Every structure is written in structure tokens, then in C-alpha cells.
Amino acid sequence: MQGKNGKEELRKKISDIISSIRWNEIGDESVSLLRDLIRVDTTNPPGDEYEAAILLQRYFNSFNIESRMVESDPKRVSIISDLKGEDTKLKPLILLSHLDVVPANPKEWSVPPFSGEVKNGYVWGRGAIDCKGLAVCEAVAMSLVKRLRIPIRRTIRYISVADEEMGGEKGAKFVVENENIEGFGVINEGGTGAILNGKKIYLPCFGEKGPLWLKIVAKGKSGHASMPHKENPNLILLSALSKISETNFGREFTKNFIKAIDVHVVRNSKMGTILSPLLSIVEKSKAVRKILGEILYLLLQSKPKLQAMVSNTLSITMIKSGYKENVIPEEAEAVIDIRLLPGYSYFDVIEKMKAIVNDPRISFEILTMHQFSESSPEEEFFLNIRYAVQSVYNYPFFPILATGFTDSRFFRSRNIPSYGLLPFFLTEEEVATMHGIDERISIENLIEGVKLMLSIILFNTVSEKDILGF
Ligand SMILES: [Zn+2]
Known part of the structure; x- marks a missing residue:
């Protein structure tokens, strides 16, 4: 929200505001909120986000920031909180995250996954990065705007949803469809800051590939294993899978x-x-x-x-067949996970697959599919994000196409530009802990996360005129 001339002045003013904050205290506050959130087990499935949403509501209440719950099912709760801007005609900036987490097996972890333990400068626990860490950075940054009484033009809308890890039906999809959500832009998970070969870099994502999960069933003839025959469904399935996995389903620098x-x-x-x-x-x-x-x-x-960012990919993820050592079964099945680049149709891919396999004993069944989703890389909001994060730390900014999918797709389907950038600098080892073992976030990263998020908020919500007199 700034003209070219005042941009440098604005940048300086915002960095003055950010450096005036007592970051040690904000760090303690963020750690404590994150520990509390981790201790609420929101494992999905089954998914129960109620207590986590209440915790955030209490946090917002303590700064007199209003919030409300959106319940799609009993216990499936998302929270929305607005910090009103002066110009109600401007569409809000949306800070998105999710409250549910994937399961964690305590036997594999070096700390109990829902303890929120603080050890070696890290907060440990399932969700520390994905996505409770982000939920905390966004909440603390928003509360700082209120606490510091920074005048904002555009409303800041905090949304932390249920059910991201199981597809978002009871979370983001429900919220977007029932709350008539509009927005100037969404900042969400997806991309991240990273440490690659010891160098820091921002890897924000502007789009996501579309998943297609297919079940392939081979029908054959059962019989005694001592008398092998060519109608063995395992042979039929293996031959089809090997043909499919050797095929190029399209490569493109989109x-x-x-x-x-x-x-x-x-x-x-x-x-x-x-x-x-x-x-x-x-x-x-x-x-x-x-x-x-x-x-x-x-x-x-x-x-x-x-x-995977320049190709349509295919992974065989499940194979099921047989029930006894000496019996040839009648049927065998496999599941494959296909990820399609923007611009490629499911229909074409399935047709190509059928042609390659060319066997009437093989059938295909669609289990899940979503369209790819993208936001324009030229949006004002994306340019602002780059300017905002590079104002804090001037590291390279390299946009990527995500190979996974997030809730951003529901917002993109309503034409709200959405970008993924976890405001942390994660090593490859740390990235692997998301959905993995010993998920943790360094306290240093948590503080950086609030800083970067605050910068993104300010560059998108304040006006040059208001802020320079502030
Ligand atoms: Zn996530």
C-alpha cells in the first residue's frame, strides 16, 4: 500500500517499528503459546480442534481482539479473528494456518510428541512447524499490531482451520463456502525459508500440483499354485504397473x-x-x-x-493381493499417486494409461482428485511479500511450484491470491521432521517467524501517510 516515492521511507519506518520490539519477551510469549497448543492433541484422524481453538481465542481475548468459532461438525472447529482496518472497502489480508496435526508414534520419538518440551533451544512436538508454529507466529504478529496501536487501513483476518491433514472438507472448504470469504491475499504454509548448503533462501510457493489417486484392479483366474497359468492376476497387475511406471506423462517448465x-x-x-x-x-x-x-x-x-516441479509424477503406493501361500487369487490391486502440473488434465492421463496398458482385465478407479491451483506470480500481494521479507533479511527469493497441496486451493478457487511461505529458515533435516519423527522448531526460528510475519502484515495493511506520522 505504498507509492514508489515513499517506499524507502516506509521501509525504514517499518524496520524501526520492528527493531523497537522487545524480542526476548515476544520469544517467551510465542514459546509458551506454542507449547500450550502442542499439548492439545489435535491428531487427525479423528480430529478434534476445539481445545486448540479455545486456547487461541483466550490468547486473542487477552488483547481485546474479538474472535469467533466456525463449527463444521461437533469438535471440528476453526477460528476466525479480525483486526479491523480503517478502510472497510479494502479486502482483508488473510493469515491462514491449520490446527490439526498428523499422527505421531511416541515409540519412535525421542520426546513425547504432545509434551511441548523445550530442549536444546527448540520447542519439540507434533505440529511445532506444521502448522501450529505458523499459527503462533501469525497470532503473535497480529496481536503486536494491536498492542503497538499501529494504524492499519486494511483488515487483518486470522483464520486457523480444522481438518487440513485429511483434505479440508471440515475446515478450510467449509469456512470458505459458509463464511463468504473474500480477501486481498492469503499467506499460508506451502513454501518456506530454507537453509541450503549453509545459505539462507526464501522458497515461497505460488501454486500447487494436482493429486490424482487411482486404484488399479487386475482380474484373473484363481487356482492351485502348483499349476501356474497366465491368468494369474498378480502377473497381469505387475505387467501393467511396469508399463505405467516407465511412461513419461508429460514434462514442462510451466x-x-x-x-x-x-x-x-x-x-x-x-x-x-x-x-x-x-x-x-x-x-x-x-x-x-x-x-x-x-x-x-x-x-x-x-x-x-x-x-517433480517440472514433471507429472507417478508413485505406486499400495499393492494388495492374495490370502494363502499356495493359492493363486482371483484379483490383485494397486494404488498409484499421480501429481499433475498446471495445465494437464486427469482425463488425458487416464486415457493414456489405458492405451499403454491395453488389457481388458485391468480396470481403473478414481479415489481422489483435485485440480492444480495457482496464483499469479505478478500479484501486488506477492511482490509485497518479497519486499517485506527482504526488508527484514535480504536473502534470495526464489518462487517454487509445490508438489504437495494445501488449503490454499480453496481460497484460490475464490480468486483470492494465495501464497505459501513458512516464515522460518529450516534445514533439510528440520523439514523432514514435518509429518516425520521429532518435529521441532528452534526458538530463534519462532522469533524470526513473528518478525517476518509482522513485516508482511505491515507492508500490506498500513498506509504510508498514516505510518510516517505514527
Ligand atoms: Zn500443514
Whole structure:
């Protein structure tokens, strides 16, 4: 919310505000709120977010910030809290997170996963990063705006939802459909700050691939194992799976991915004047983008995580067959998880699969599918996010296409620009603890998270005029 001229002044004012805060105290407060939240077991399934939502409501109450619960089912609770801006015509900035967590097996962990233990400078527990850590940073940053009486034009809307880990039907989907949510932009999980080879970098995400989960069933003839025959469903299934897994279902350096790299990386670099016009040409031709996708795929041979950002992927995740050592069963089945790039249709992929398998004894059943979702990399909100985080720490900002999916898709379906950026700098080891063992967040990261979130909030909600006189 600023003109070009005052931008530097605004940046300076916001960084003055941020550096005037007593960060040690805010750190203690954030740690305590996160520990409390971790101690509420919101494992999904079955999912019960009520106590966690109450905890956040109490936190907001202590600063006289109003909030309300949205209940999709008994115990399936999301919380919404508004900090009103002066201009009610402006659409709110949405701070999104989720309250539920994936299961944790205490036997595998080095601390009890729902203890919220503080050890070696870390808060430990399921949800410490995903997503209670984010929920805390957003809540504390919002409360700071209120506490410091910073004048905001745009409303800040905090939304922490139920049921993200099981698809969002009882959380984000319900909230978006029943609360008539509008927004200037959503900041959510998805991308993250990272430490790669010892160097810090922002890896925000502007879009997500679409999942397609398919069940493949092979029908054959049962019989005694001592008399093998060719109608064995296991053989039929194995042959189909091996054909499918060797197929290229499309590789592409997608349009918005190129645009994102152009706008946020190339244009600001030394080579920008030469490379940027080239990228604009590449971006316009699907054929060229596909060739680039093939080249990148080959170059990234040793980096499957990056390869997945330029290709439609397929993983065989479950195989089920047989019930006795010496009996050939009648049926065998497998489940495959396919992730499609923006612009690719499920229908085409399934048709291609049928053609490759070319066997009437094989049938396909769709278990789950969602469309890919993207927000434009050129949105004012995304540019503001970059400016805001680089004002705090001037590390490189490299947009990515996420290979997983988040609740952002429900907001994108309502044309609300949504971006994923956990405001932490995580090592690969720390990233692996999300949905894994010994999930934890360093206290240092938690403080940085509140700082970065506050900066994102201020750059998107204050006006230059109000803030300079503040
Ligand atoms: Zn999450």
C-alpha cells in the first residue's frame, strides 16, 4: 500500500517499528503459546480442534481482539479473528494456518510428541512447524499490531482451520463456502525459508500440483499354485504397473513457473536485461516449455524433489493381493499417486494409461482428485511479500511450484491470491521432521517467524501517510 516515492521511507519506518520490539519477551510469549497448543492433541484422524481453538481465542481475548468459532461438525472447529482496518472497502489480508496435526508414534520419538518440551533451544512436538508454529507466529504478529496501536487501513483476518491433514472438507472448504470469504491475499504454509548448503533462501510457493489417486484392479483366474497359468492376476497387475511406471506423462517448465522466476529472480539480476526478454518468449510457447521441461528433468536426475516441479509424477503406493501361500487369487490391486502440473488434465492421463496398458482385465478407479491451483506470480500481494521479507533479511527469493497441496486451493478457487511461505529458515533435516519423527522448531526460528510475519502484515495493511506520522 505504498507509492514508489515513499517506499524507502516506509521501509525504514517499518524496520524501526520492528527493531523497537522487545524480542526476548515476544520469544517467551510465542514459546509458551506454542507449547500450550502442542499439548492439545489435535491428531487427525479423528480430529478434534476445539481445545486448540479455545486456547487461541483466550490468547486473542487477552488483547481485546474479538474472535469467533466456525463449527463444521461437533469438535471440528476453526477460528476466525479480525483486526479491523480503517478502510472497510479494502479486502482483508488473510493469515491462514491449520490446527490439526498428523499422527505421531511416541515409540519412535525421542520426546513425547504432545509434551511441548523445550530442549536444546527448540520447542519439540507434533505440529511445532506444521502448522501450529505458523499459527503462533501469525497470532503473535497480529496481536503486536494491536498492542503497538499501529494504524492499519486494511483488515487483518486470522483464520486457523480444522481438518487440513485429511483434505479440508471440515475446515478450510467449509469456512470458505459458509463464511463468504473474500480477501486481498492469503499467506499460508506451502513454501518456506530454507537453509541450503549453509545459505539462507526464501522458497515461497505460488501454486500447487494436482493429486490424482487411482486404484488399479487386475482380474484373473484363481487356482492351485502348483499349476501356474497366465491368468494369474498378480502377473497381469505387475505387467501393467511396469508399463505405467516407465511412461513419461508429460514434462514442462510451466508458464507461471517461468513467469515467477522472471519476475522475482531474473529481472532483478545483473543478467536481467538479456534473460528476461528471452524468458518472455519461452513462456509463450507450450512446445518450447515442454522441451525445457525435458532438459531440466534430465539435468535434475539426482534431485527428485526438483524434478517433480517440472514433471507429472507417478508413485505406486499400495499393492494388495492374495490370502494363502499356495493359492493363486482371483484379483490383485494397486494404488498409484499421480501429481499433475498446471495445465494437464486427469482425463488425458487416464486415457493414456489405458492405451499403454491395453488389457481388458485391468480396470481403473478414481479415489481422489483435485485440480492444480495457482496464483499469479505478478500479484501486488506477492511482490509485497518479497519486499517485506527482504526488508527484514535480504536473502534470495526464489518462487517454487509445490508438489504437495494445501488449503490454499480453496481460497484460490475464490480468486483470492494465495501464497505459501513458512516464515522460518529450516534445514533439510528440520523439514523432514514435518509429518516425520521429532518435529521441532528452534526458538530463534519462532522469533524470526513473528518478525517476518509482522513485516508482511505491515507492508500490506498500513498506509504510508498514516505510518510516517505514527
Ligand atoms: Zn500443514
